Amino acid sequence: MTDSPHVEDDDRGCLVMVLAVPIVLLTLxxxxxxxxxxxxxxxxxxxxxxxxxxxxxxxxxxxxxxxxAAVWVLPG
Structure with missing residues (x-):
């Protein structure tokens, strides 16, 4: 069998949650x-x-x- 990358290994969900804090603060x-x-x-x-x-x-x-806006676009 081949080893396929697991969805759990993707850290984008954590990155989105971490970057939500400065985006909210800067918007405020x-x-x-x-x-x-x-x-x-x-x-x-x-x-x-x-x-x-x-x-x-x-x-x-x-x-x-x-x-x-720059923080929002940065990880994409």
């Missing part, structure tokens, strides 16, 4: 920064610090979502 971080960007209210047109905070929160949200 991205959602938090998105919420932060939406809730910051500038006091007026002169409030450059608030506008900078909004931009920073947007960049962090897109960055965390991009890293989560």
């Amino acid at each position: 971080v991205s959602a938090y920064f998105c919420w932060t960007a939406l809730t910051i209210r500038p006091s007026g047109t002169w409030d450059d610090d608030a506008y900078a905070g909004i931009v920073l929160a947007c960049v962090m949200s897109v960055g965390a979502a991009g890293v989560a």
Whole structure:
């Protein structure tokens, strides 16, 4: 008889479960920064610090979502 590879030897199921943790955490971080960007209210047109905070929160949200997408695509 020939030795065929067993399904139990495949570690993809474990890898998916292990990578689910950073994907969920990065998605939560991205959602938090998105919420932060939406809730910051500038006091007026002169409030450059608030506008900078909004931009920073947007960049962090897109960055965390991009890293989560990269982790998701990586094992494939």
